Each structure stands twice: as structure tokens, then as C-alpha cells.
Amino acid sequence: MSESVDIRLTVNGQAVARRVAARQSLVDFLREELGLTGTRAGCEHGVCGACTLRLDGAIVRACLLFAAQLDGASIETIEGLSRSGEIADLQAAFHQHNALQCGFCTAGILVAAAALLRRGGVPSRAEIRDFLSGNYCRCTGYHAIIDAVEATCRARAGKSAP
Amino acid sequence: MLTPARETRRARWEDVLKAPSFAYLRASSLAQVFDALAEHGEDARILAGGQSLVPALNMRLSEPRLLIDINPIAALTGIERRGGMLRIGALTRHSEVGASPLVARLAPLIHQAIPHIAHPAIRNRGTFGGSLAQADPAAELPACVLALDAVLHLASRRGERAVSARDFFRALYETALAPDEVITAIDVPVAPQGTRSVFVELARRRGDYALVGLAAEAREVGLRLVFFGVGNKPVEAGAASAALAAGITAERIAAAQAALARDLDPPGDLQADGATKLHLARVLLGRAARALMAA
Known part of the structure; x- marks a missing residue:
């Protein structure tokens, strides 16, 4: 046991090896050690969802994990999801629907919405709201975000707007 | 200058x-x-x-x-049927419990409760045993394991022991877990044929801890009503349950709602005062009883 820990992990497909302080959160590790500032440090106690990213394929809160825990893990951040093109349609829909204003929450919401999109099908607006209930936005009032996610779900399922 | x-x-x-x-x-x-x-x-x-x-x-x-x-310890994860018990590894994530067909079939109350726990990203990480060890009085799973008479398996270098849910929750965030012990697994008795389960809660925002919640399990031998968010640990409502023992009717639901004052004396908190919580508990009891009647 130690207050600093050696970790090797994959971040957006790239191998990373670092020695980290045991108390450093994953979001601080990404932002400060790797310069990946798309993942936001918001409330830092698991409430706001701004730090949402993928750990081994599942969305998690990066403020509620320590980097020291991630030896052997695979992380995908908004930078990785953007670069791969996986959410290009979702990002375009956010633009088209004015689904962001200040943008602080947007990365977390895109990553969370991408997890809903991966389930396939067209969820109801209530289901979209439920799925995104852990992501706070203080600007938009949410309606435009739901519009953008719904439009992307429909487009992927080959259905036009109602 | x-x-x-x-x-x-x-x-x-x-x-x-x-x-x-x-x-x-x-x-x-x-x-x-x-x-x-x-x-x-x-x-x-x-x-x-x-x-x-x-x-x-x-x-x-x-x-x-x-x-x-303890996350690397694979032996602490998994869900399997062992005779009349459903064994849930303490480290099993909420999302895995929620997606498990075994849980849906053999412990429907838990299946219903999982979507009320926080949000998808939290459920991907939070664990069944962790929630019980934390023993938050407004949390869903402590109420479920109490309603289902589950047994918690605790282990330390001194050995292993089994503690019933009834004996596990002691007070606010206080459990029977000793400082050198860890929860390894939870055994949930398999729901008999004809069991009806209803899980309801009220929260100001989706995913918040409940203002008041109710885990209800109706079996041939009786009705278990366990409220949460109404005390320093989950509370079994024996008087309300007795009022419904002869079968659920509209009159008996009203009697059970009245009897709830003998079961619960909710302390107020930042979200609601005690009288409001008792009122909300009665609302939930009415909803759950009507759902059980229809089930």
C-alpha cells in the first residue's frame, strides 16, 4: 500500500503509464496529467454528471473514481468519442437544436446520451429524460437537449420526426 | 505607474x-x-x-x-441460484442486478427497486453490498433486503457469519458489520409462486434519495411493508400490514393508512417535516395496496 501508485491504462485507445497520488481523482488525472480537458470537474461529488465518461465501455462519474484504481482499465472521454466519429450525428443534432449554451455540461451529456443511443431503438421522451436525469444543465431548460437526443435516436432508427 | x-x-x-x-x-x-x-x-x-x-x-x-x-476481487461478484436462495455477490453492480433475468424472476422486488437508485452512471459503479454497508436510511436496497428477510454473509480473519437483515441495520448508518469485517454475499429467499411485489418512492427529482419510499411484498403467508426515508433505518409497518391481513379492500386500505401512525414516527429533515412524511407514507401505502390488489 502506498500514497502513490503506478498505473497503466488505455485512454482513447492510447497506452498511458503514470505514477499518481492515491487521492487524485480520475477527472483531475485526465485534465491535469493528460491535458484532456473535455471531461469537466463540476460538483465533484457525483451529482452533476459533467465528468461522465466511459470506463471499460460503461458510463461512470470520473469524480467518484481515483486514477489509482484504473490500472488495466480502458477509458474513453469526449475527446475519443469525438475523434472516432461515433457521436458526430449527436453533436450535429445538439448544434442544430441549440441544445447547449455555456457548454460546461455538454460533454457529459453527450457521453451519457451516447450510452442511451447504443441501446438502439427509439426511447420515449420520458425515457430520455429519465436516462439523462443524472446530468445537470443550468442553461437550456433541457427541452432542446431532449429534442436533439430524440432526433438522433429517430435518425439512427431510420424514422423521421413525428 | x-x-x-x-x-x-x-x-x-x-x-x-x-x-x-x-x-x-x-x-x-x-x-x-x-x-x-x-x-x-x-x-x-x-x-x-x-x-x-x-x-x-x-x-x-x-x-x-x-x-x-476490493474491486479486483472477482469472487465477490455474480448472481446465482442456490436452492431456495438467490445469492448476490456483495460487489455486484446495481446495473448488473437490474439487468439480471434471475433477479427479475426470483426477486422481483429488487428488480423493481434498482431503477430508483440514482442514475445510470452511478448504477454502473455502485454495488449491492456497498449500499447495505452504507445503510443510508433513505436508500432502496436496505428496505428491500429487510422486506425479503435476506441474509448477509460477513467475513473477517476471525471467520464467517451470517446475519439476518433484521439484525444487520442498527441505527443511522450503523450496522452489525465489525470494523474488521466485509460483506461477501447476500442470500435472498426465492419469491414463491404467486408473490406480488410493489416498490414505490417519492423524490423531488428523479434519482435523488427518497423523501419516503415503500417496499411491499405480498405472499400467501403475509404482507410485508417496509418504509424507508422515515426513520434512522428501514421501518417495518406491522400495524398497517395487519390491517390488510384479511385481504386488500378499499375500506381496509383506509384502515391501514390510519394504522400507519402506530408504525411510523418520521423525524423531519431538510426536505419535509415529520407530518408531511407520514402523509406521504400513507399516499404510497394507498398506491402500493391498490397495485397489489390489481396484481
Whole structure:
């Protein structure tokens, strides 16, 4: 046991090896050690969802994990999801629907919405709201975000707007 | 005129109040956990899903010297049927429990409760055993395991023991878990044919801890009603249940709602005063009883 820990992990497909302080959160590790500032440090106690990213394929809160825990893990951040093109349609829909204003929450919401999109099908607006209930936005009032996610779900399922 | 150069260096993460310093142990076996707990006792904390512990660390409500990360211990995860019991590994994530067809079929109350726990990203990380060890009085799973008469398996270097849910929850965030013990698994009795389960809760926002919640399980031998968010631990409503024992009718629902005053004396909190909570408990009892009647 130690207050600093050696970790090797994959971040957006790239191998990373670092020695980290045991108390450093994953979001601080990404932002400060790797310069990946798309993942936001918001409330830092698991409430706001701004730090949402993928750990081994599942969305998690990066403020509620320590980097020291991630030896052997695979992380995908908004930078990785953007670069791969996986959410290009979702990002375009956010633009088209004015689904962001200040943008602080947007990365977390895109990553969370991408997890809903991966389930396939067209969820109801209530289901979209439920799925995104852990992501706070203080600007938009949410309606435009739901519009953008719904439009992307429909487009992927080959259905036009109602 | 010259003014001094402004300090423009951005604060680094260490400069801001964050989790306190601690040593970290990545445990790969229970034996390693037992040794570390035996040596460090109350200076150590078990890190499971971390969805309650890490916020407490970040706000410095807890300052352990050592975190023992049990996430690598695969033996603590999984869901399987063992005779009349459904065994849920303590480290099994909420999302896995929620998606399990075994849980849906054999412990429908738990299946219904999982979507009420926080949000998808939290459920991907939070664990079944962690929620019970945390024993938040407004949490869903403590009420479920009490309603279902589940048994918790605890282990330490001293050996293993089984503790019923009834004996496990002691007081506010207080359980039967000794400082050197860890929860390894939970045995939930398989729901008999004809069991009807209803899980309802009221929260101001989706995913918040409940203002008031109710885990209800109706079996041939009786009706269990366990409320949460109404005391310092989950509370079984025996008087209300007795009022419905002869079968659920509209008149008996009203009688059970009246009887609830004998079962519950909710303390007020930041969200609602005690009288409001009792009122909301009666509302939930009415909804649950009508759902059981229709089921």
C-alpha cells in the first residue's frame, strides 16, 4: 500500500503509464496529467454528471473514481468519442437544436446520451429524460437537449420526426 | 505607474480542497483484505463502488488512512441460484442486478427497486453490498433486503457469519458489520409462486434519495411493508400490514393508512417535516395496496 501508485491504462485507445497520488481523482488525472480537458470537474461529488465518461465501455462519474484504481482499465472521454466519429450525428443534432449554451455540461451529456443511443431503438421522451436525469444543465431548460437526443435516436432508427 | 504582475498561475488540483491523503491498497484476495483490516481497523475503509464513500472523502466527512480497494476481487461478484436462495455477490453492480433475468424472476422486488437508485452512471459503479454497508436510511436496497428477510454473509480473519437483515441495520448508518469485517454475499429467499411485489418512492427529482419510499411484498403467508426515508433505518409497518391481513379492500386500505401512525414516527429533515412524511407514507401505502390488489 502506498500514497502513490503506478498505473497503466488505455485512454482513447492510447497506452498511458503514470505514477499518481492515491487521492487524485480520475477527472483531475485526465485534465491535469493528460491535458484532456473535455471531461469537466463540476460538483465533484457525483451529482452533476459533467465528468461522465466511459470506463471499460460503461458510463461512470470520473469524480467518484481515483486514477489509482484504473490500472488495466480502458477509458474513453469526449475527446475519443469525438475523434472516432461515433457521436458526430449527436453533436450535429445538439448544434442544430441549440441544445447547449455555456457548454460546461455538454460533454457529459453527450457521453451519457451516447450510452442511451447504443441501446438502439427509439426511447420515449420520458425515457430520455429519465436516462439523462443524472446530468445537470443550468442553461437550456433541457427541452432542446431532449429534442436533439430524440432526433438522433429517430435518425439512427431510420424514422423521421413525428 | 506600475502595478504588480497579477498571479496568473491556475490552481493545480492539489491546491484545491480534495480528498484527504490516504494510502491505497489494491486487494486481489479476501485474505489480503482481512489482513489489512485486522492491522488497520477503523483507520481503513473498504472501497467498493465508491458512490457514497468518495463524495464523503471529497467533502472530508471521512478521512481514512487507508483505502482497501476490493474491486479486483472477482469472487465477490455474480448472481446465482442456490436452492431456495438467490445469492448476490456483495460487489455486484446495481446495473448488473437490474439487468439480471434471475433477479427479475426470483426477486422481483429488487428488480423493481434498482431503477430508483440514482442514475445510470452511478448504477454502473455502485454495488449491492456497498449500499447495505452504507445503510443510508433513505436508500432502496436496505428496505428491500429487510422486506425479503435476506441474509448477509460477513467475513473477517476471525471467520464467517451470517446475519439476518433484521439484525444487520442498527441505527443511522450503523450496522452489525465489525470494523474488521466485509460483506461477501447476500442470500435472498426465492419469491414463491404467486408473490406480488410493489416498490414505490417519492423524490423531488428523479434519482435523488427518497423523501419516503415503500417496499411491499405480498405472499400467501403475509404482507410485508417496509418504509424507508422515515426513520434512522428501514421501518417495518406491522400495524398497517395487519390491517390488510384479511385481504386488500378499499375500506381496509383506509384502515391501514390510519394504522400507519402506530408504525411510523418520521423525524423531519431538510426536505419535509415529520407530518408531511407520514402523509406521504400513507399516499404510497394507498398506491402500493391498490397495485397489489390489481396484481
